[in-house]
Amino acid sequence: NAGVIQTPRHKVTGKGQEATLWCEPISGHSAVFWYRQTIVQGLEFLTYFRNQAPIDDSGMPKERFSAQMPNQSHSTLKIQSTQPQDSAVYLCASSLGGGQNTLYFGAGTRLSVL
Amino acid sequence: AQSVTQPDARVTVSEGASLQLRCKYSYSATPYLFWYVQYPRQGLQLLLKYYSGDPVVQGVNGFEAEFSKSDSSFHLRKASVHWSDSAVYFCAVGLGYKLTFGTGTSLLVDP
Numbered sequence: 252n253a254g255v256i257q258t259p260r261h262k263v264t265g266k267g268q269e270a271t272l273w274c275e276p277i278s279g280h281s282a283v284f285w286y287r288q289t290i291v292q293g294l295e296f297l298t299y300f301r302n303q304a305p306i307d308d309s310g311m312p313k314e315r316f317s318a319q320m321p322n323q324s325h326s327t328l329k330i331q332s333t334q335p336q337d338s339a340v341y342l343c344a345s346s347l348g349g350g351q352n353t354l355y356f357g358a359g360t361r362l363s364v365l
Numbered sequence: 366a367q368s369v370t371q372p373d374a375r376v377t378v379s380e381g382a383s384l385q386l387r388c389k390y391s392y393s394a395t396p397y398l399f400w401y402v403q404y405p406r407q408g409l410q411l412l413l414k415y416y417s418g419d420p421v422v423q424g425v426n427g428f429e430a431e432f433s434k435s436d437s438s439f440h441l442r443k444a445s446v447h448w449s450d451s452a453v454y455f456c457a458v459g460l461g462y463k464l465t466f467g468t469g470t471s472l473l474v475d476p
Contacts, residue, residue: 255408266451267438282462293466293468293469294455294466294469296463296464296465297462299462301462305465306462307462317452342408342409344408344409350461351397351414351416351459351460351461351462353411353414354411354464355411356401356408356409356410357408358406358407359408
């Protein structure tokens, strides 16, 4: 079991460019979460999928951020027109179910917007 | 408002010393409670979790935590720390599927 896999580990974009972050959850896990981690804000919930369906995107900035889960083996987080304030570590996690099952986190993607 | 507070941003202890990292929560219901650890350039890993039963819960690598309903706390303890325990520790509370994390405590163990 390779755990949750996130690619790339580090992404550098110029201001205004698009960034796509990838997440491969643990096989058999039905729940996928995205969190953003910064020094100032800490860990912030972004969005949650259950059985590939979007359940809660209340933490997603309404403009420029979108997340998808086209199949059970991967999810993407897309940020359009990246801004310096988007610089953060984006963490993906998966769990067996959507209740209080343990979340297994990937190592994260560090996004740097210049 | 519901919240999780870790009052100590940084803690330094000597190797072999005991450790307590503090966590207090404010929730209207009794939530699930978690401690996660994050090593440099890695994701978060679960140390232990609690929902009901014995208020002292055992976790991995000799960690334990004690739930106190009266104090709304869930403090993490270890009897004797090792230099490899140096990391950032996050307390988290869960209601339903969503976890809310504290700001983390950075632990440095002096060898």
